[in-house]
Amino acid sequence: MRRHKFIISYDGTNYAGWQRQPNGTSIQEMVEGALAQIVGDKIRIFGSGRTDRGVHARGQVAHADLSTSVVRAELTHSLNAVLPEDIRIVRISRTVADFDARKSAREKEYRYLIWDDPVLPPFIRTYRAHRRKALDVDAMQKAARHLEGRHDFAAFTANSNRPIGSTTRMLHELSIRRRGHEVIIIARGEGFLYKMVRSLAGFLIRVGEGRVSPSEARTLLAGGKRTARVPTAPPQGLFLWSVRY
Numbered sequence: 001m002r003r004h005k006f007i008i009s010y011d012g013t014n015y016a017g018w019q020r021q022p023n024g025t026s027i028q029e030m031v032e033g034a035l036a037q038i039v040g041d042k043i044r045i046f047g048s049g050r051t052d053r054g055v056h057a058r059g060q061v062a063h064a065d066l067s068t069s070v071v072r073a074e075l076t077h078s079l080n081a082v083l084p085e086d087i088r089i090v091r092i093s094r095t096v097a098d099f100d101a102r103k104s105a106r107e108k109e110y111r112y113l114i115w116d117d118p119v120l121p122p123f124i125r126t127y128r129a130h131r132r133k134a135l136d137v138d139a140m141q142k143a144a145r146h147l148e149g150r151h152d153f154a155a156f157t158a159n160s161n162r163p164i165g166s167t168t169r170m171l172h173e174l175s176i177r178r179r180g181h182e183v184i185i186i187a188r189g190e191g192f193l194y195k196m197v198r199s200l201a202g203f204l205i206r207v208g209e210g211r212v213s214p215s216e217a218r219t220l221l222a223g224g225k226r227t228a229r230v231p232t233a234p235p236q237g238l239f240l241w242s243v244r245y
Contacts, residue, residue, distance in 0.1 A: 004072070005095040006031075006045065006062040011086035012235070013126045018051045018060065027051075030087055031062070031079070038078045039070065048101040048243045049108065052195065054235035056127065059090070059242040063101040099245075107172065107244040108192065112185040112201040113237045116208075128182070129201070129237035135208030137178050140185075143207045143214035144174040147200065147221070155220040155230055156200055157193035167193060167224075174200065183208070186241075195232055202231035 008031065016024025028045060035043040045064040051057055066075075072092040079089045098104075115121075115128040116135045147156075154167040173188040185204060187197050203220070206212050212229060220230060 001065045002068050003095050003097050003099055004064055004066050005093050005099060005101070006064065007090040008057065008060045008062060009088045009090050010057050010060065011126070012051060012053070012055045012057070014086060016053050017055065018047050018049075018057075024053070027057075027060075027087060030083060031089075034079045034082045035064070037082055038075065039066070046101055048105050049192075049240070051238075051240055052198075052235055054126075055238045055240070057240040060240055061101045061105070061243040061245075063095065063099055101243075104245050105191075105243050107188055107190060109186065109188045109241040109244075110192070110197045111239045111241045112187070112197060112233065113239070114183040114185070114201075114205065115181055116183055117181040126236050129205070129234050131205065131209070133209065135183050135205065136210060137176050137183060137208065139210070139214050140176045140183075140204045140208045143204055143217045144176060146214065146217035147171060148174050151221050152224055153193055153196055153221070154224045155226055156196050156203070157226065158195040158199065158232060164193065169193060169196070176204065198233045198235065198238060199230050201233035201237070203229070205233060206231065
């Protein structure tokens with residue numbers, strides 16, 4: 001048996017998230033089922049982190065231990081042949097024995113995509129959060145600058161119903177770009193709290209709508225407590241973009 005690294009892309013619309021759930025089908029469950037069908041053994045696969053119900057991934061990373069007899073190119077093709085079309089194995093490569101998709105990660109990048117126009121094109125409705133009025137990207141960027149760096153992000157997380165320890169995280173980049181009616185929030189950091197990116201996006205959208213001042217970001221960080229001023233943005237716009245090691 002040798003450890004292998006998987007790059008997985010998926011449309012999360014029809015799934016309960018990455019991790020196995022008692023009340024819905026997960027990406028992890030689908031990939032493990034496909035592995036069992038192809039390899040003939042029960043294989044556990046471990047992701048770099050959870051994604052919530054309805055959240056997508058361009059570059060989820062996972063690891064699993066496979067027999068040395070497995071030909072990686074053939075396995076990639078075979079898995080994609082049995083997986084549903086909304087889950088694709090992009091690449092499988094051999095890695096070092098102690099590689100851990102979650103613990104070895106140095107940085108994750110998420111992107112949150114918004115469409116700010118009265119009409120949302122129907123073919124992107126599951127991949128964009130919709131706002132009918134144009135957002136003030138300059139104001140959003142001013143707020144984002146207050147949030148970059150190492151802070152206690154307790155005001156930007158939700159109750160995960162499990163112990164999380166420290167709520168301090170390093171946010172290397174929080175930036176906003178516009179491309180036509182598409183507004184893209186990019187968040188890069190060492191790691192993220194439960195629903196942290198959607199909370200940051202929800203707050204930045206409120207700033208872009210002119211409902212709160214960009215300087216409110218500093219007040220929220222200092223307060224160290226979740227309030228109604230930080231809504232959780234819908235899952236449709238969120239993508240786990242890449243994981244770096």
